[in-house]
Amino acid sequence: MRCRKCRERAVIHMRQHKLALCRDHYLAWIPEQTERFIRKYRMFTRDEPVLVAVSGGKDSLALWDVLLRLGYRADGLYLGLGIDGDIGYSDASYAKIRAFAEQHPEARLHVLDIRETYGESIPELAQRTRRGKGKPCSVCGLVKRHEMNRIAHELGYPVLATGHNLDDEVAVLFQNTLHWNTGYLARQYPVLPGGDGFARKVKPFCRFYERETAAYAILRGIDYIYDECPYSVGATTIYYKELLDRLEADRPGAKLSFYLSFLRAKDQDGLFAHVQEGERAEMHPCSRCGQPTTAPDLCAFCRLWPEEVLERPTETFIPLTLAPVAEPPEAA
Protein backbone atom coordinates (compact mmCIF):
# COMPACT_ATOMS: atom_id res chain seq x y z
CA MET A 1 0.00 0.00 0.00
CA ARG A 2 1.28 3.45 -0.90
CA CYS A 3 1.06 6.82 0.79
CA ARG A 4 -1.71 8.90 -0.73
CA LYS A 5 0.46 12.00 -0.64
CA CYS A 6 3.87 10.84 -1.92
CA ARG A 7 3.47 7.21 -3.06
CA GLU A 8 6.14 6.02 -0.62
CA ARG A 9 5.46 2.82 1.35
CA ALA A 10 2.54 3.39 3.72
CA VAL A 11 2.92 2.56 7.40
CA ILE A 12 -0.73 2.93 8.30
CA HIS A 13 -4.07 2.56 6.58
CA MET A 14 -6.99 4.36 8.20
CA ARG A 15 -9.91 2.64 6.60
CA GLN A 16 -12.47 4.99 8.15
CA HIS A 17 -10.83 7.86 6.25
CA LYS A 18 -9.82 5.77 3.20
CA LEU A 19 -6.36 7.18 3.86
CA ALA A 20 -2.95 5.48 3.84
CA LEU A 21 0.15 7.46 4.81
CA CYS A 22 3.91 6.96 4.94
CA ARG A 23 5.88 7.58 8.12
CA ASP A 24 6.72 11.22 7.45
CA HIS A 25 3.25 12.21 6.29
CA TYR A 26 1.63 10.37 9.19
CA LEU A 27 3.86 12.14 11.71
CA ALA A 28 2.77 15.43 10.16
CA TRP A 29 -0.92 14.44 9.87
CA ILE A 30 -1.43 13.68 13.57
CA PRO A 31 -0.40 17.15 14.82
CA GLU A 32 -2.34 18.83 12.00
CA GLN A 33 -5.50 16.98 12.95
CA THR A 34 -4.92 17.58 16.66
CA GLU A 35 -4.66 21.30 16.00
CA ARG A 36 -7.87 21.12 13.97
CA PHE A 37 -9.73 19.42 16.84
CA ILE A 38 -8.36 21.89 19.41
CA ARG A 39 -9.74 24.75 17.34
CA LYS A 40 -12.97 23.08 16.28
CA TYR A 41 -14.01 22.33 19.86
CA ARG A 42 -12.42 25.53 21.22
CA MET A 43 -10.33 23.61 23.70
CA PHE A 44 -7.65 26.20 24.44
CA THR A 45 -5.53 28.93 22.90
CA ARG A 46 -1.78 29.35 22.66
CA ASP A 47 -1.89 31.83 25.55
CA GLU A 48 -3.19 29.25 28.00
CA PRO A 49 -0.83 26.86 29.79
CA VAL A 50 -2.04 23.27 29.55
CA LEU A 51 -1.54 20.59 32.17
CA VAL A 52 -1.36 17.16 30.52
CA ALA A 53 -2.30 14.22 32.73
CA VAL A 54 0.33 11.59 31.95
CA SER A 55 0.12 7.94 32.92
CA GLY A 56 3.12 6.60 31.00
CA GLY A 57 0.85 4.98 28.41
CA LYS A 58 0.88 5.62 24.67
CA ASP A 59 -2.00 8.09 24.57
CA SER A 60 -0.92 10.55 27.22
CA LEU A 61 2.74 10.59 26.21
CA ALA A 62 1.80 10.93 22.54
CA LEU A 63 -0.52 13.81 23.43
CA TRP A 64 2.18 15.58 25.43
CA ASP A 65 4.58 15.09 22.52
CA VAL A 66 2.11 16.46 19.96
CA LEU A 67 1.22 19.53 22.04
CA LEU A 68 4.91 20.35 22.49
CA ARG A 69 5.54 19.89 18.77
CA LEU A 70 2.67 22.25 18.07
CA GLY A 71 4.29 24.84 20.32
CA TYR A 72 1.77 24.81 23.15
CA ARG A 73 2.88 25.49 26.70
CA ALA A 74 2.21 21.94 27.90
CA ASP A 75 3.46 20.58 31.22
CA GLY A 76 2.89 17.09 32.60
CA LEU A 77 1.18 15.88 35.75
CA TYR A 78 1.84 12.40 37.06
CA LEU A 79 -0.02 10.90 40.00
CA GLY A 80 1.81 8.02 41.68
CA LEU A 81 -0.92 5.53 42.48
CA GLY A 82 1.22 2.89 44.22
CA ILE A 83 0.03 0.03 41.99
CA ASP A 84 2.45 -2.86 41.82
CA GLY A 85 0.66 -5.98 40.59
CA ASP A 86 3.95 -7.96 40.66
CA ILE A 87 5.23 -5.94 37.73
CA GLY A 88 6.05 -2.70 39.53
CA TYR A 89 3.40 -1.02 37.40
CA SER A 90 3.47 2.47 38.91
CA ASP A 91 7.27 2.56 39.20
CA ALA A 92 7.66 1.44 35.58
CA SER A 93 5.12 4.03 34.42
CA TYR A 94 6.92 6.78 36.26
CA ALA A 95 10.26 5.75 34.78
CA LYS A 96 8.83 6.12 31.25
CA ILE A 97 7.46 9.55 32.06
CA ARG A 98 10.74 10.72 33.61
CA ALA A 99 12.61 9.54 30.53
CA PHE A 100 10.20 11.43 28.27
CA ALA A 101 10.42 14.59 30.38
CA GLU A 102 14.21 14.49 30.36
CA GLN A 103 14.11 14.57 26.57
CA HIS A 104 11.87 17.66 26.62
CA PRO A 105 13.59 20.39 28.60
CA GLU A 106 10.99 22.90 27.42
CA ALA A 107 8.36 21.22 29.64
CA ARG A 108 7.91 20.69 33.34
CA LEU A 109 6.70 17.61 35.12
CA HIS A 110 4.64 17.81 38.30
CA VAL A 111 4.52 14.68 40.44
CA LEU A 112 2.28 13.79 43.34
CA ASP A 113 2.60 10.46 45.07
CA ILE A 114 -0.75 9.51 46.61
CA ARG A 115 0.73 7.34 49.32
CA GLU A 116 3.31 9.91 50.40
CA THR A 117 0.67 12.61 50.42
CA TYR A 118 -2.30 10.83 51.96
CA GLY A 119 -0.67 7.83 53.65
CA GLU A 120 -2.21 5.10 51.51
CA SER A 121 -1.75 3.83 47.97
CA ILE A 122 -4.79 3.38 45.75
CA PRO A 123 -5.04 -0.40 46.39
CA GLU A 124 -4.71 0.17 50.16
CA LEU A 125 -7.32 2.89 50.08
CA ALA A 126 -9.70 0.69 48.09
CA GLN A 127 -9.23 -2.13 50.58
CA ARG A 128 -9.86 0.06 53.62
CA THR A 129 -12.89 1.82 52.19
CA ARG A 130 -14.25 -1.38 50.60
CA ARG A 131 -15.19 0.43 47.46
CA GLY A 132 -15.25 -1.35 44.12
CA LYS A 133 -15.73 -5.00 45.13
CA GLY A 134 -12.04 -5.86 45.39
CA LYS A 135 -11.01 -3.71 42.44
CA PRO A 136 -9.64 -0.23 43.03
CA CYS A 137 -10.78 1.22 39.67
CA SER A 138 -13.68 3.20 41.10
CA VAL A 139 -11.68 4.78 43.92
CA CYS A 140 -8.74 5.31 41.54
CA GLY A 141 -10.94 7.29 39.15
CA LEU A 142 -12.36 9.35 41.98
CA VAL A 143 -8.91 10.21 43.40
CA LYS A 144 -7.45 11.03 39.99
CA ARG A 145 -10.32 13.33 39.01
CA HIS A 146 -10.15 15.21 42.30
CA GLU A 147 -6.39 15.56 42.43
CA MET A 148 -5.96 16.51 38.79
CA ASN A 149 -8.56 19.21 39.16
CA ARG A 150 -7.12 20.44 42.46
CA ILE A 151 -3.54 20.58 41.20
CA ALA A 152 -4.49 22.26 37.91
CA HIS A 153 -6.34 24.92 39.91
CA GLU A 154 -3.64 25.42 42.54
CA LEU A 155 -0.79 25.61 40.02
CA GLY A 156 -2.66 28.06 37.81
CA TYR A 157 -3.43 25.88 34.79
CA PRO A 158 -6.84 26.73 33.33
CA VAL A 159 -6.79 23.64 31.12
CA LEU A 160 -6.37 19.97 31.97
CA ALA A 161 -5.76 17.71 28.95
CA THR A 162 -6.15 13.95 28.94
CA GLY A 163 -5.13 11.43 26.28
CA HIS A 164 -8.58 9.88 25.80
CA ASN A 165 -8.84 8.53 22.26
CA LEU A 166 -11.88 7.70 20.15
CA ASP A 167 -11.98 4.10 21.34
CA ASP A 168 -12.10 5.30 24.96
CA GLU A 169 -14.90 7.71 24.11
CA VAL A 170 -16.90 5.21 22.09
CA ALA A 171 -16.58 2.48 24.73
CA VAL A 172 -17.93 4.88 27.37
CA LEU A 173 -20.66 6.07 25.01
CA PHE A 174 -21.65 2.49 24.29
CA GLN A 175 -21.73 1.58 27.97
CA ASN A 176 -23.75 4.63 28.94
CA THR A 177 -26.16 4.09 26.07
CA LEU A 178 -26.73 0.47 27.09
CA HIS A 179 -27.74 1.74 30.52
CA TRP A 180 -29.35 4.97 29.25
CA ASN A 181 -27.27 6.83 31.79
CA THR A 182 -28.40 10.26 30.74
CA GLY A 183 -26.31 12.13 33.32
CA TYR A 184 -23.05 10.74 31.92
CA LEU A 185 -24.25 11.06 28.34
CA ALA A 186 -25.04 14.71 28.96
CA ARG A 187 -21.48 15.39 30.18
CA GLN A 188 -19.59 13.47 27.50
CA TYR A 189 -17.96 15.89 25.06
CA PRO A 190 -14.45 16.72 23.74
CA VAL A 191 -14.32 19.71 26.07
CA LEU A 192 -15.93 20.26 29.44
CA PRO A 193 -16.12 23.91 30.39
CA GLY A 194 -14.20 25.19 33.39
CA GLY A 195 -15.29 27.63 36.05
CA ASP A 196 -17.02 27.22 39.40
CA GLY A 197 -14.05 25.28 40.75
CA PHE A 198 -13.46 23.14 37.68
CA ALA A 199 -10.46 23.27 35.36
CA ARG A 200 -11.51 23.07 31.72
CA LYS A 201 -11.07 19.45 30.68
CA VAL A 202 -10.11 18.71 27.11
CA LYS A 203 -9.51 15.61 25.02
CA PRO A 204 -7.53 16.63 21.92
CA PHE A 205 -7.15 12.99 20.77
CA CYS A 206 -10.85 12.18 20.99
CA ARG A 207 -11.17 11.60 17.24
CA PHE A 208 -8.13 9.36 16.79
CA TYR A 209 -8.51 5.62 16.87
CA GLU A 210 -6.45 3.88 19.50
CA ARG A 211 -4.35 2.16 16.81
CA GLU A 212 -3.48 5.62 15.47
CA THR A 213 -2.14 6.94 18.78
CA ALA A 214 -0.18 3.70 19.23
CA ALA A 215 1.23 4.02 15.70
CA TYR A 216 2.21 7.62 16.41
CA ALA A 217 4.01 6.65 19.63
CA ILE A 218 5.89 3.84 17.88
CA LEU A 219 6.89 5.98 14.92
CA ARG A 220 8.06 8.81 17.17
CA GLY A 221 10.10 6.38 19.24
CA ILE A 222 8.17 7.21 22.40
CA ASP A 223 8.97 4.61 25.03
CA TYR A 224 5.60 4.01 26.68
CA ILE A 225 4.46 1.42 29.19
CA TYR A 226 3.09 -1.48 27.22
CA ASP A 227 1.86 -3.44 30.23
CA GLU A 228 -1.69 -2.77 31.24
CA CYS A 229 -2.67 -1.72 34.73
CA PRO A 230 -2.91 -5.10 36.51
CA TYR A 231 -6.39 -4.19 37.73
CA SER A 232 -7.71 -3.64 34.19
CA VAL A 233 -7.76 -7.38 33.43
CA GLY A 234 -11.35 -8.27 32.62
CA ALA A 235 -12.47 -4.64 32.71
CA THR A 236 -15.80 -3.92 31.08
CA THR A 237 -14.30 -1.10 29.03
CA ILE A 238 -11.85 -3.49 27.39
CA TYR A 239 -14.67 -5.93 26.65
CA TYR A 240 -16.65 -3.15 24.95
CA LYS A 241 -13.59 -2.08 22.97
CA GLU A 242 -13.15 -5.61 21.66
CA LEU A 243 -16.81 -5.78 20.71
CA LEU A 244 -16.60 -2.44 18.92
CA ASP A 245 -13.45 -3.53 17.08
CA ARG A 246 -15.35 -6.53 15.76
CA LEU A 247 -17.99 -4.16 14.46
CA GLU A 248 -15.28 -1.92 12.99
CA ALA A 249 -13.64 -4.87 11.20
CA ASP A 250 -16.90 -5.57 9.36
CA ARG A 251 -17.99 -1.94 9.00
CA PRO A 252 -14.99 0.38 8.69
CA GLY A 253 -15.84 3.74 10.18
CA ALA A 254 -18.56 2.42 12.50
CA LYS A 255 -16.84 3.68 15.66
CA LEU A 256 -16.14 7.13 14.25
CA SER A 257 -19.68 7.42 12.92
CA PHE A 258 -21.18 6.42 16.28
CA TYR A 259 -19.19 9.10 18.10
CA LEU A 260 -19.65 11.89 15.57
CA SER A 261 -23.39 11.21 15.26
CA PHE A 262 -23.64 11.47 19.04
CA LEU A 263 -21.79 14.81 19.07
CA ARG A 264 -23.96 16.08 16.22
CA ALA A 265 -27.14 15.12 18.04
CA LYS A 266 -25.93 17.09 21.06
CA ASP A 267 -24.73 20.11 19.08
CA GLN A 268 -27.57 20.39 16.59
CA ASP A 269 -30.53 18.77 18.28
CA GLY A 270 -29.78 19.62 21.91
CA LEU A 271 -29.76 15.97 22.94
CA PHE A 272 -29.52 15.74 26.77
CA ALA A 273 -29.18 19.53 27.13
CA HIS A 274 -31.89 19.69 29.77
CA VAL A 275 -30.10 17.01 31.85
CA GLN A 276 -26.81 18.92 31.85
CA GLU A 277 -28.38 22.19 32.92
CA GLY A 278 -30.03 20.49 35.86
CA GLU A 279 -26.82 18.78 37.03
CA ARG A 280 -24.69 21.91 37.18
CA ALA A 281 -27.38 23.74 39.08
CA GLU A 282 -27.28 21.11 41.83
CA MET A 283 -23.56 21.60 42.52
CA HIS A 284 -22.06 23.49 45.43
CA PRO A 285 -18.55 23.67 46.98
CA CYS A 286 -17.35 20.88 49.28
CA SER A 287 -17.19 22.24 52.83
CA ARG A 288 -13.52 21.17 53.18
CA CYS A 289 -11.73 21.31 49.83
CA GLY A 290 -14.08 23.69 47.99
CA GLN A 291 -14.33 21.54 44.88
CA PRO A 292 -17.79 21.27 43.33
CA THR A 293 -19.93 18.40 44.56
CA THR A 294 -23.54 17.30 44.55
CA ALA A 295 -23.13 15.84 48.07
CA PRO A 296 -24.65 17.90 50.87
CA ASP A 297 -21.44 18.56 52.86
CA LEU A 298 -18.13 16.82 52.09
CA CYS A 299 -17.36 15.69 48.56
CA ALA A 300 -16.79 11.99 47.84
CA PHE A 301 -13.00 12.45 47.85
CA CYS A 302 -12.86 14.13 51.26
CA ARG A 303 -15.09 11.41 52.70
CA LEU A 304 -12.43 8.83 51.78
CA TRP A 305 -9.83 10.04 54.27
CA PRO A 306 -9.60 10.33 58.05
CA GLU A 307 -9.78 13.90 59.31
CA GLU A 308 -6.16 13.94 60.53
CA VAL A 309 -4.93 13.18 57.02
CA LEU A 310 -6.79 16.07 55.46
CA GLU A 311 -5.56 18.42 58.19
CA ARG A 312 -1.90 17.87 57.38
CA PRO A 313 0.13 21.00 56.61
CA THR A 314 -0.73 22.63 53.29
CA GLU A 315 2.70 21.93 51.80
CA THR A 316 2.03 18.19 52.09
CA PHE A 317 -0.39 18.47 49.19
CA ILE A 318 1.83 20.43 46.84
CA PRO A 319 3.23 18.30 44.01
CA LEU A 320 6.94 18.01 43.39
CA THR A 321 7.95 19.89 40.28
CA LEU A 322 10.81 18.39 38.33
CA ALA A 323 12.36 20.32 35.76
CA PRO A 324 14.16 22.59 33.76
CA VAL A 325 11.92 25.35 34.55
CA ALA A 326 12.07 28.70 33.13
CA GLU A 327 9.15 30.53 34.67
CA PRO A 328 5.99 29.49 36.47
CA PRO A 329 2.85 29.47 34.34
CA GLU A 330 0.84 32.62 34.24
CA ALA A 331 -2.14 32.52 36.50
CA ALA A 332 -5.41 31.62 34.84
Place this chain on the structure above:
Amino acid sequence: MNPSDPRAMQPTEDPSAPKPERPKVVVKLRGQIWEVEGNRRAREVVRELGLNPESYLVVRDGELITDDTILRPGDRVELIAVISGG
Protein backbone atom coordinates in the same frame (compact mmCIF):
# COMPACT_ATOMS: atom_id res chain seq x y z
CA MET B 1 28.12 -33.00 -16.06
CA ASN B 2 26.88 -34.46 -19.32
CA PRO B 3 23.11 -35.00 -19.09
CA SER B 4 23.52 -38.36 -20.78
CA ASP B 5 25.79 -39.48 -17.96
CA PRO B 6 23.74 -41.97 -15.89
CA ARG B 7 25.01 -40.30 -12.75
CA ALA B 8 22.93 -37.26 -13.71
CA MET B 9 19.81 -39.33 -13.14
CA GLN B 10 20.73 -40.13 -9.59
CA PRO B 11 18.43 -38.56 -6.99
CA THR B 12 20.28 -35.97 -5.00
CA GLU B 13 18.43 -36.83 -1.80
CA ASP B 14 17.28 -39.96 -0.15
CA PRO B 15 13.47 -39.91 -0.77
CA SER B 16 12.87 -41.59 2.54
CA ALA B 17 14.72 -38.85 4.45
CA PRO B 18 12.51 -36.26 6.18
CA LYS B 19 12.12 -33.14 4.05
CA PRO B 20 13.64 -30.00 5.51
CA GLU B 21 10.97 -27.74 6.98
CA ARG B 22 10.07 -24.68 4.97
CA PRO B 23 10.89 -21.48 6.81
CA LYS B 24 7.91 -19.93 8.51
CA VAL B 25 6.84 -16.50 9.62
CA VAL B 26 7.74 -15.95 13.26
CA VAL B 27 5.17 -13.90 15.15
CA LYS B 28 5.78 -12.44 18.60
CA LEU B 29 3.10 -11.05 20.88
CA ARG B 30 3.56 -10.13 24.54
CA GLY B 31 6.55 -12.48 24.89
CA GLN B 32 4.84 -15.43 23.16
CA ILE B 33 6.09 -16.79 19.85
CA TRP B 34 4.14 -18.47 17.05
CA GLU B 35 5.32 -19.89 13.75
CA VAL B 36 2.87 -19.67 10.87
CA GLU B 37 2.88 -20.16 7.11
CA GLY B 38 4.07 -17.23 5.03
CA ASN B 39 3.17 -15.75 1.64
CA ARG B 40 0.01 -14.29 3.10
CA ARG B 41 -1.13 -10.84 4.08
CA ALA B 42 -0.39 -9.72 7.62
CA ARG B 43 -4.09 -9.45 8.46
CA GLU B 44 -4.62 -13.10 7.48
CA VAL B 45 -1.81 -14.15 9.81
CA VAL B 46 -3.32 -12.08 12.64
CA ARG B 47 -6.73 -13.66 12.04
CA GLU B 48 -5.21 -17.15 12.03
CA LEU B 49 -4.03 -16.50 15.58
CA GLY B 50 -7.63 -15.77 16.54
CA LEU B 51 -7.02 -12.04 16.82
CA ASN B 52 -8.80 -9.06 15.30
CA PRO B 53 -6.50 -7.08 12.96
CA GLU B 54 -8.29 -3.89 14.10
CA SER B 55 -6.79 -4.33 17.55
CA TYR B 56 -3.16 -4.90 16.59
CA LEU B 57 -0.36 -3.14 14.77
CA VAL B 58 2.26 -5.17 12.92
CA VAL B 59 5.97 -4.34 13.12
CA ARG B 60 8.49 -6.06 10.86
CA ASP B 61 12.22 -5.47 11.32
CA GLY B 62 11.40 -2.52 13.54
CA GLU B 63 9.13 -0.91 10.94
CA LEU B 64 5.40 -0.50 11.07
CA ILE B 65 3.64 -2.19 8.14
CA THR B 66 0.08 -2.06 6.85
CA ASP B 67 -2.02 -5.16 7.27
CA ASP B 68 -2.16 -5.85 3.51
CA THR B 69 1.62 -6.42 3.46
CA ILE B 70 2.59 -9.92 2.31
CA LEU B 71 4.63 -11.72 4.96
CA ARG B 72 7.32 -13.94 3.47
CA PRO B 73 8.73 -17.15 4.94
CA GLY B 74 11.52 -16.19 7.31
CA ASP B 75 9.96 -12.83 8.22
CA ARG B 76 9.90 -12.01 11.93
CA VAL B 77 7.08 -9.73 13.03
CA GLU B 78 5.83 -8.38 16.32
CA LEU B 79 2.17 -7.67 17.04
CA ILE B 80 1.46 -4.63 19.17
CA ALA B 81 -1.85 -4.73 21.02
CA VAL B 82 -3.45 -1.31 20.91
CA ILE B 83 -6.41 -1.75 23.26
CA SER B 84 -5.72 -0.29 26.67
CA GLY B 85 -7.54 1.03 29.66
CA GLY B 86 -9.99 -0.22 32.14
